Amino acid sequence: MIDEIPTVKAKIVKMEDGSGYEGKVYDQYVFIELSDGKIIGLFDPDMSASPDLLNKVKDITIDAILSFVEKLPEPKFGVELPIGEEGKYHPPSSGHVFFGKIEKIYGEHNNQIVDIGVGKIMVSPIQIEKHKSFKVGDFVKIFGSRADLFRVYD
Numbered sequence: 001m002i003d004e005i006p007t008v009k010a011k012i013v014k015m016e017d018g019s020g021y022e023g024k025v026y027d028q029y030v031f032i033e034l035s036d037g038k039i040i041g042l043f044d045p046d047m048s049a050s051p052d053l054l055n056k057v058k059d060i061t062i063d064a065i066l067s068f069v070e071k072l073p074e075p076k077f078g079v080e081l082p083i084g085e086e087g088k089y090h091p092p093s094s095g096h097v098f099f100g101k102i103e104k105i106y107g108e109h110n111n112q113i114v115d116i117g118v119g120k121i122m123v124s125p126i127q128i129e130k131h132k133s134f135k136v137g138d139f140v141k142i143f144g145s146r147a148d149l150f151r152v153y154d
Helices: none
Strands: 008-017 028-033 039-044 057-071 078-080 097-106 111-115 120-125 139-153
Touching (some): 097 120, 111 139
Parallel strands (some): 039 139
Antiparallel strands (some): 008 028, 008 057, 057 139, 078 097, 097 111, 097 139
């Protein structure tokens, strides 16, 4: 279990409607500006961010779900934005690559809390068996199939 909820401090800069039906929107994309100035898109399946949070700095929990994680030979922190193919649709929350140090490993699926330099994120790996060899202090590269906005805190 998680003792401390991992967060990044970020400004919510934009929101876009996701799926909807008959005028009701069921999810959204939220764009946040990290403390290093990078703007990333997150999928918000629970509509956790409300329009009154626009341009406000908040503590946010990010979950890199269905992630491919590999060990790095040397320390590296940060986020690389997705590189899309021209003319192909890529949801704003897909394709981010996170780099950082494992701070905690928990749960039966070897979930991780990783310090990415501008805060800490949750990582839900897809290759569970591979991750049994990972340990706290390892530096990793994380390709999340999707980056979700897990929660916004006041």
